[in-house]
Amino acid sequence: MALRIIQVTLPAQRKKTLLQIAERHKAIDVWWGAKNEDGMRTMSLLVDRAHQQDTLDSIQTHLDDVDNWRAVLLPVEASLPRNSEPNETTPKKKFQWRKSLTREELYTEVKSGADGDPIFYMMVLLSTIVAAIGLINDNVAIVIAAMVIAPLLGPNLALAFGTALGDSVLIKKSLMTCALGLLAAIIPCIVLGVFLPPDITSHELHSRTEINFSAIILALASGAAAVLSLTTGVSSALVGVMVSVALLPPAVAFGIFIGMGATTSAGESGLLLLTNIVCVGISSQAVLLMMGIRPRTFLDKRAANQSSLLQVGICCALLLIISIIILYIGE
DSSP: OOOEEEEEEEEEEHHHHHHHHHHHOOEEEEEOOOOOOOOOEEEEEEEEEEGGHHHHHHHHTTTOOOOOOOEEEEEOSSSSSSSOOTTSSSSOOOOOOSSSSHHHHHHHHHHHHHOOOOHHHHHHHHHHHHHHHHHHTTTTHHHHHEEEEEOOOHHHHHHHHHHHTOHHHHHHHHHHHHHHHHHHHHHHHHHHTTTTTTTOOOHHHHHHOOOOOOHHHHHHHHHHHHHHHTTTTTTHHHHHHHHTOSHHHHHHHHHHHHTTOHHHHHHHHHHHHHHHHHHHHHHHHHEEEEETTTOOHHHHHHHHHHHHHHHHHHHHHHHHHHHHHHHHHHO
């Protein structure tokens, strides 16, 4: 049983409120310190990971009228004595998707991917250089190295999360960072492509012009796996996901082909890039909805529903167009 500590600093007279919340959400243990000189008291709740989000939501709801309260979520490495495991006569609980991270933790996690600070653009530039070298020299190992860096995946995941929460600020920042990140990758490659021979025969480069339905399925599955690994806290799984749904190599190939004047190849690699972006958006929304990552209040939920429907609608329309193009190319 994974445990968390929710440490709350609140006015001492609200102690009873927090005790009621702890009882309602089956806190395993509750303890508190003495009242401070400023009338505040720190209380700690030991909760099961399955109840942490509901407990935090209740705390926010009941303390919204308090200005100077603070809740901090802390991990628990171990707890003694061990809690008794349910026996065979205990009714089985209804299945719940395992979420290691709360909404607030996920927000902090993905927000960094939407910030677009100088480090992000430096990572884009460096990974672009690595990817370009790998594509031009037909070296798959170097291309994979650029994929693992995968700086452009962050803004796309942040966009999906912001849409799921109806957070317009995060959505705008994610869109801006994603657009500028793509430009930071494509523009240097256009310049590079001008100096490359038009008859370059790199298989790795030309493979970024191959677009078919298997590419759509791969992008959908990989995008879903990326969000699933993020919400469950299995960050190590992201490395493998980043390799398969990498956005950078198609962007680099797109820029190189434009610089070379190979408009057909540029269009095909651009279509592959668009396919990956669209599929990540669709599958991300599906997984976030399945995992129950939604806002806390009714008004926020309504805004989130509108933004989610808009994103999914646009992505599905684009995916339909891409599918028609693939069928046309196949003929």
